[in-house]
Amino acid sequence: MRVKNLRRLAARLGAIGGDVVISSENFSFFFEPENVNALAEALRPVFDEIRIICYLRRQDRHVISHHQEGAKLNRAAEYDLFGHSTLAIPPYREHHRLYLDYHAKLSMWADAFGEENLILRIFDRRLLRNGDVTDDFFHLLGVRNFVRVPDRNLSSGFQRSKLGHLVLAGGFRHTPGLLNLVASFEESGRKMRPSRAAAEAYYAHFAESNAALNARFGISPNPGLFDEDFSDYPEEAEDIWDEERAGETCMKFLQALDDVYAELSPAFVLRAADLLAGEDPALARSLLRMAVRLRPMAGDIADRLADLEASD
Known part of the structure; x- marks a missing residue:
């Protein structure tokens, strides 16, 4: 991914005056050094100081959350990265490293903007100010007064995640309409959780990279960057269909269809x-x-x- 017109972006940001904060998830999809370098070259003439703030989530937790987002409409990046497996953690593929190899990714930003200009934080509520990423971020910026907005990016849950991925994988002619039906479900409260072994196996692909990142930047007292406690996962996977869950999900989908037919x-x-x-x-x-x-x-x-x- 790249910005189409970097000069125009830099000029518009500079015209704001004072300290400027720009935040976009799209920056995490800069996979090539030349794109990061081009951004740095465009911004340097406009700003006296540039700081890059990045929150890092342990890869097993990150991929679960990101893959659930891929069960929703208009999430092309997630579709391309992780596909439409109906498991909580998609099968590991080498191209997952484009997004989740933090050492490779952040080294590009450090090389472009200067290692001293990166502020790297662990995304873990136990380590964040007041256990909240918003509080933590604004504290780093020195902003004391800000207005909170409700969290609208809630996870889909077991049923919506499963059906969402199935709908998107099916290539149906009326995918948006079907996903709207799925989104209308009232979730049972069950979560898509992999087994402890599956989470550990996925995380292991990135352990060496995490240690290298921490060795370079000194982010965490943990040599491997993150804590390696996986006790919050169940021994047995909770992302597999069983008769009860499949039947309950089918009934909800049929009820949603019945509501449509009623009108x-x-x-x-x-x-x-x-x-x-x-x-x-x-x-x-x-x-x-x-x-x-x-x-x-x-x-x-x-x-x-x-x-x-x-x-x-």
């Missing part, structure tokens, strides 16, 4: 088609095709559709 009865569609037959035959035909799908065994609806098509 979209064949009689309603037929009435709308009749009203439009003279004014907009093409739309009337579309409505009749919908009525046929709603009631495929009703021969009279199919006959009316055939009559309308024959009259063209």
